[in-house]
Amino acid sequence: MRTLADLFTDDVRAADERDRVMDPVVDRAKWAAILGAPRRSSETPRTRPVDDTAELVAMVSTASAAAAASRSMSSGAVPKPPRRGHKRADWVNISVAVVAVIAVAAAAAFGAVQVANSTPAASALQSLAADEAELANAEQAIALRVETIEDQIADVRGEADAAVPALAAVEGYVPDRERDAALAAVDTLIARIDAIELPTLAEPYSRPDFDASELSNVAAQIDVVRLRAETLPALTEGTQKAQSEVAAAREEFLAKIGRLGATFPAAAEAEVAANIEAEPVFAEAVIAGAEDVIRVQRAGKIGAAAMLAYPGLVDALREDHARAIEEILSAEEPPAEDPGTWTPGDPVAPTDPEPTDREPTDPEPTDPEPTDPDPDPEPIDPEPIDPEPTNPPELPGDGTLLPGVPSP
Known part of the structure; x- marks a missing residue:
């Protein structure tokens, strides 16, 4: 069961300024409200509930008196509200509140100034300034891209110029077919680079002098800025096209050089x-x-x-x-002998052949002169020769022939 003090906390003192009074009955009522009524046994006696009727009557009387005092304020008597417990000041919240008040005041002052100065010409001038800033940023971006493309073209041309002596140096060391194709690729690259057209940019924008207090002058300048801004898409497209052409030409050149490599x-x-x-x-x-x-x-x-x-x-x-x-x-060659060296004991001392300046001549062949035979040779008659008689060899006494002697 909860007491009236728990329900009406307006008159409760701060926790840091009072000591809590330990009341077992009140504590048990609080715990019962949170956890539920405890179980009762037949042996546990019933406790009498707390009666706060008198306190409730006193609170109602006090509220009635305060209401009556507010109705009688015309009489000059100001009733004092019931005194509450003292609370510490929260300086953080106070500081934040002060800063918020100052910010609101500054915003209000600035708004008042703007409202005071908000003429049609002033409003148009603000619009002109915004358009001019946007135009300047876009033109600066295009100019930077054009400079980048020019640097890329210069780099590619430098690569082409450096490739010419390199390709000439490797002649005879690599296949001629690929080297000749690389030389032709250099000429093609230079021709494609020279054919690239970059967009022409106008001079950077600057606001001319005019009477800004006249709305017509400001409006005319706004038209000038917006007409110039309409040319930006074409310039942007031109730079993108030129950059793509440079990249494509270099990639094709590198492909042909890569075949040689x-x-x-x-x-x-x-x-x-x-x-x-x-x-x-x-x-x-x-x-x-x-x-x-x-x-x-x-x-x-x-x-x-x-x-x-x-x-x-x-x-x-x-x-x-x-x-x-x-x-x-x-x-592998044998050492050549020196013909001019001779040591004692050699059978024959080497002799150097005498050098002769005459050139060897081959003997001229001589043909024998033909001789004519005697047309009428005289016949020669051979004389007959009579053989001389030969005496037979003497035979030995026994009548036998000598060996090697033919028989008569």
Whole structure:
């Protein structure tokens, strides 16, 4: 059960200025209102409820007296309200209230000034100032974009100029077909860059001198600003078109240069295979130089410096290979003997042949003169020769022939 003091808290003192009176009956009533009535057993005696009738009658009497006092204010007697407990001042809220009052006062003063000065010409002048600011910002943005495009064109032209000596330097070190295509791409790039037309910008806007107190003058200048603002979309479109053309021309050029750069690794491998006797450091330098061309071009550049450095690396590889071949050949040849040296004990002392300045001459062939045979040779009659008689060899006494003697 809740008491009247809990329901009517107007006359309750502040919690920091009074000590709470412990009343078990009141505490039990509060807890019962929050948690519900406690269970009662047959052994627990019933407690008598608190009777606040007298207090309620006193509060009603006080309220009636205060109402009667307000009705009798004409008599000059001002009733004092019932005294309440003292409360501390909240300085934070007071400060905020003071600042809010000052802000409201300033806004009211500014509004009063604006209302006092709000003539038609003044209002039109404010509109003109807003249009002029918007026009100046838009024209400045277009001018900055035009400057950016001009810088891009200069950069692309510089890349084209740097590509010409680089492509001339790699002649003979890369396939001629791709190199010739890259040279043609340089000419195409320069022609496309020269054909780009940038929008022509007028002089920056500035307000002319005129009588701003006349509404007609301000209105005429507003028309001038708005007519000039109507040209901004065409200028913006022109700059976007020019920027796109520059980007497209450079991308096409980089694509053709990239095809040439793609041939460098294969060309480097061929050079290393053809100059196998060179030191490994020279072969590694050639391979690294070819990879540098690819790496730079993949980063969006033409790689002119890398292409210029590549021929020197290949020349160094070739020279070292030639040196190694010469050393191999000189090691394989036998040492030449010195004909002018002779040591005692040699069977024959070497003699230097006397140099002769005469040129060897081949003997001229001589044809024998033909001889005519005697047309009428004299016949020769052979004389008959009679054989001389030969005495037979003497036979031994026994009548046998000697060996080797024919029988008569």
